[in-house]
Amino acid sequence: MRVGSLNAFHSKLLLVMLMASIDITATKIGVCYGTLGNNLPSPGEVINMYKQYNIRRMRLYDPNKDALQALRGTNIELMLGIPDKELKQIASSQDYTNTWIPNNVQNYGDVTFKYIAVGNKIKLDDPYVQFLFPAMKNIQTAIYNASLGKNIQVSTPINQAAFAESYPPSKGSFTSEYQFFLDPIIGFLVKYKYPLLVNMYPYLSYIGDTKDIR
Structure with a gap:
């Protein structure tokens, strides 16, 4: 098997493992609040x-x-994001992260937190890339320290450039460039049965090629 084929197989295997580890039937529709x-x-x-x-x-x-x-008190399930600019401090200090969760989550005990989205579409040339995975681990530790581990899941929305193939989903794979970056993140998500987050832009695809409508 060629190296390129091996990398493609490995990235597909990671996707399969991730899909097998989460309950995809629990998907619901929500709306982003900018x-x-x-x-x-x-x-x-x-x-x-x-x-x-x-x-x-x-x-x-x-x-x-x-x-x-x-x-x-609304019972609206919330995905709370952590901006990229905060990743370095969260990744560098568990003590800081242990205060971030009480300040932004526990102080709102009657808000239904479902996910913490760490960073957003980090690119390989982004200055925050080195801090993403350590920040995810520190957030996970802080959540468990606060006894919230059964209620809140940790993930990150990945950049679409990470996908070598995305259609059809059965042929999905990561690029070799992103693979080294995503391997520990996927392993983390599989371990805790958390979902991988992806920002999708169907409207932009639509206006880019109005003939390609399925």
């Missing part, structure tokens, strides 16, 4: 819209205090 922009509705108004349209899952890109406050 807080950057002008003339945005207040967090209370946003939460009311979620309730009005029975949206039961939310992704919040950082621990926005006003948004977390508005989520109290």
Whole structure:
């Protein structure tokens, strides 16, 4: 078997192991809540819209205090993001991470935290790449130290450039360039039966090729 074929086989095996380790039947629809922009509705108004349209899952890109406050008692399942700029400090200090979880999670005990998304679409040439996996491990340790391990899962949204093949899913594989970076992350996710997160942009694909509609 050639080296290229071996790498492709290995990355496909990782994907299969990951899919086998999670309950993909539990998938639900949610909506991302971005807080950057002008003339945005207040967090209370946003939460009311979620309730009005029975949206039961939310992704919040950082621990926005006003948004977390508005989520109290709603039972909306939350994916809370950790911005890239915080990865170095979280990766470098377990003590700091042990305070991050109480400040941004435990202080909102009536918010339904489901996932902690560590970083967002980290690229290989990104200055934060070396801190991603250590940050994930420190967050995991802090969650268990806070006795939240059964309720909150840790993952990271990976960059789509990491995929050598993505369609059809049965032929999915990672590029050899990303493989060394993703191997420990996938191993971590498989160990704890956590999902791998991917940012998908179907609308951008649609406007890029309106003829390719399935």
